Amino acid sequence: MDDFSPSDLKTILHSKRANMYYLEYCRVMQKDGRVLYLTEAKNENQYFNIPIANTTVLLLGNGTSITQAAMRMLAQAGVLVGFAGGGGTPLHMACEVEWFTPQSEYRPTEYLHGWLQFWFDDEKRLKAAKTFQQARIHYLQKVWQKDRDLKNEGFEFNSEQIQSALNTFHIRTDAASKQSDLLLTEAQLTKVLYKYAANNTNAAEFKRQHQPDKNNINKANDFLNHGNYLAYGLAASCLWVLGIPHGFAVMHGKTRRGALVFDVADLIKDAIVLPWAFICAKENATEQEFRQQVLQAFTDHKALDFMFDTVKGIALQDYSTHDIEAQNL
Structure with a gap:
């Protein structure tokens, strides 16, 4: 052959x-x-x-x-x-390179050019960060309202607890004057989502830990770590195809290197990885079963499509005359 x-x-x-x-x-x-x-x-x-x-x-x-x-x-x-x-x-990581990316430079350049139109301007970069935050909530709403399996597990987007947290999130996001304000608001929302998911799955004593649990006592933490890496893979793939280097972050740039990968991955983590990590932990699923469930959810809810649409929309926005608006949401 x-x-x-x-x-x-x-x-x-x-x-x-x-x-x-x-x-x-x-x-x-x-x-x-x-x-x-x-x-x-x-x-x-x-x-x-x-x-x-x-x-x-x-x-x-x-x-x-x-x-x-x-x-x-x-x-x-x-x-x-x-x-x-x-x-x-x-x-x-090898030599502090997160992903071994194909070394083709015959990729589109318009998205990088568009990204650089706003990235060196603090105000425009902040607006782009807010667009990311708005997009992730829109995707959360779309997935949780559509996915019957999540609804059956008690994940209701219109629940009073979620709506109260989102109202606070939107107010603080709109009022944010710098990226650190957005990061704090994001962390507060994620904490609420963890508590909501833990209550739904009878994991009331859950405490987020980023290090692997060698005793395998709390599978939700390990599944969250695992699922997040899968989301990072999709984000890295999206950025490579569009030709945008990982260093041009809008949210996490001062706290993590290669941070645009984390910005893009955040678009889908709350909607898919977070609830399924807790559900699969409750069901005592294996790593493979959890991975299959998350990958299927990525496909069902067109997670990669959503990443591409959001990043392309931000990159191609006309920054000379208009405020940034989320595209294709």
């Missing part, structure tokens, strides 16, 4: 790609013009195909290796590759 050309591999738009993979204890290689992963079974080795033309992110966990030929084909297809610990967390 002949090798595909890079143009053949990019026939599926990144915003429409359905797959993210986390692999462990296997070897990723190129064979007959395809990217495969090899696992060692008891009696024989088994090969499984990775449909790279329909894949955004490949996370490699414990006990994995990858060949140079496979990396070349993944780069041609525009697949981001990251190395992670067991269960997808933490994300390990």
Whole structure:
């Protein structure tokens, strides 16, 4: 079978790609013009195909290796590759690079040019940050009102507790005069959402911890970490396709390097990762079951499409005559 050309591999738009993979204890290689992963079974080795033309992110966990030929084909297809610990967390970094991104510079430039129109202006950058905050709430509303499974678990967007928190959130967001005000408001809302989710799933003693729980007592924390890394993968893929460097953050720039990835990932974390982390913890799900649930929710609610639409809308806004407005929301 002949090798595909890079143009053949990019026939599926990144915003429409359905797959993210986390692999462990296997070897990723190129064979007959395809990217495969090899696992060692008891009696024989088994090969499984990775449909790279329909894949955004490949996370490699414990006990994995990858060949140079496979990396070349993944780069041609525009697949981001990251190395992670067991269960997808933490994300390990090589030379402080979060993601191994394909080194193609033949990407669109208009989004970077648009981004730079406002990024060096403090006032415009603050307005862009507020747009991100408004967009994440719109997406939260859209997902929670549409998803029957979340409703069955008690996640009601119109509940009094959620609406009260959102009213405060909107007032403080509109009044914010600097990014630190937005970060504080965001943290306060997230705290309410954690409490709401914990009450819904009988996890009243939940306390957020970002370090892995070695005793596996509180699975919700581990699932939150795991799901957040999946969201970071989608965000990194979105930004790579649009040609916008991770350093041009609008929210987290002073607290985290490569922070635009975190800004974009925040668009979907509250709506999808947060509730499913608590639900799956209540059901004592495995890491794989949680991952499958979250990835399916990303697909069902077109999370990557939403990221692309929001980032493109902010980048292409005419900043010379109009205030920033969220596009395609």
